[in-house]
Amino acid sequence: MGVAMAIAAQLPFEQTDPLRTAPRLRELQSRGTVHRVRTAVGDEAWLVTGHTQVQRLLDDNRLGRSHPAPETAARTGESALFGDPLGNFATEAADHARMRSLLQPHFSPKHLRALHPRVETLTARLLDELTKQGPPGDLHSAVAVPLPILVICELLGVPYEDREQFRAWTADAANIRDRACSERGLAELFGYGQKLVKCKRAEPGDDVISRLCATEGVSDDEAAGLSIALLFAGHETTVVQIGLGALLLLPHPEQWQALVDATASAHPWPASNCRRCSPSW
Ligand code: HEM
Structure with a gap:
């Protein structure tokens, strides 16, 4: 996306009630469906808050856990498991299919x-x-x-x-x-x-x-x-x-x-x- 967007929020959001969406997230939801945010480790990233948009993204084969240039990808945290991309971009689809079949x-x-x-x-x-x-x-x-x-x-x-x-x-x-x-x-x-x-x-x-x-x-x-x-x-x-x-x-x-x-x-x-x-x- 070529349009520069202002940073709308800093992650993580304060969670005041485990059963409710964080207030800051609700507020973003009411303002739109896609936001530019800063992750907990300071990287810029996209946050998608619209239900339909999230569903479409999860359904889209172009999205996965790997990245063509992992060293340049935004990171969400320090975890070796959840923080950055996982797996090999060239073989992710085949690797995932193999895991599922096994x-x-x-x-x-x-x-x-x-x-x-x-x-x-x-x-x-x-x-x-x-x-x-x-x-x-x-x-x-x-x-x-x-x-x-x-x-x-x-x-x-x-x-x-x-x-x-x-x-x-x-x-x-x-x-x-x-x-x-x-x-x-x-x-x-x-x-x-x-x-x-x-x-x-x-x-x-x-x-x-x-x-x-x-x-x-x-x-x-x-x-x-x-x-x-x-x-x-x-x-x-x-x-x-x-x-x-x-x-x-x-x-x-x-x-x-x-x-x-x-x-x-x-x-x-x-x-x-x-x-x-x-x-x-
Ligand atoms: C209430 C309990 C559970 C929740 C909320 C949950 C949630 C999830 C979520 C959100 C994913 C997708 C992660 C991603 O794509 O990045 C996932 C994947 C997976 N979960 Fe669970 N899970 C639960 C229980 C279990 C149990 C009991 C097992 C195994 C005995 C399991 C095995 C897996 C496996 C193998 C995958 C990868 C599937 C794939 O990528 O095709 N989960 N789970």
Whole structure:
């Protein structure tokens, strides 16, 4: 775009309420759909605030995570993972298609449906423990944190005892202020992925990492990278979402009830597996 635009805002925006759009962002939204902003590390960038425009951009194959000249690209922060472009511009489309084709078989609707009863059982156990402890209950530490970690550990075949370690590395890798810390976390995670792959090659289990290792043409490093990507993408996201979901539903009991009703009517597994009917595991 050849037209120079004034800098409309400095990132990050102050977030006064986790359930509401930041006030400064709302204000920009009311003024237009595309803005010139300065990122937290001082680079100029575009911020798109219009829903239709965002949707069109996400649908557009010309947009991706890589950049033809990464050293010149605007950066959003210091994280080695989220701060700057990722991947190879020349091969991104093919690399992404390969990642999807390798992961898709393990995350089909059939596979995920088969996981439902187990997730229900784990949830029931955690809720029972929370109830036993009496008020005040801490949903975050009692359910939101352990549940996604238990599920992703079982799915991938990662030892649950390693959770403190890989969570610390995940947090380091995601650090948006300290580049060296972020790179260290990422390197530790990758080393951990390589260790897991070595174990699974020696002693395969009934889990996604073992199955990735057994897939023809998948090298140790590719299996390690995919395993770590899943471990990373598969737990912190869900931890946050459980907390936000609870916060959103608490002041709206009618929406909570509608969700309970919809879930009950869509129950895809036998009632004997439901946590209300079968609390033991
Ligand atoms: C509520 C929880 C979750 C949220 C909010 C979430 C959010 C997202 C978002 C926004 C992306 C797109 C990122 C981008 O394109 O830059 C993404 C991609 C991805 N997520 Fe999640 N995610 C969640 C749970 C999970 C879980 C449980 C797993 C795995 C077990 C997972 C695996 C992935 C993978 C593999 C990708 C890359 C997909 C692709 O590029 O084709 N996510 N997720």
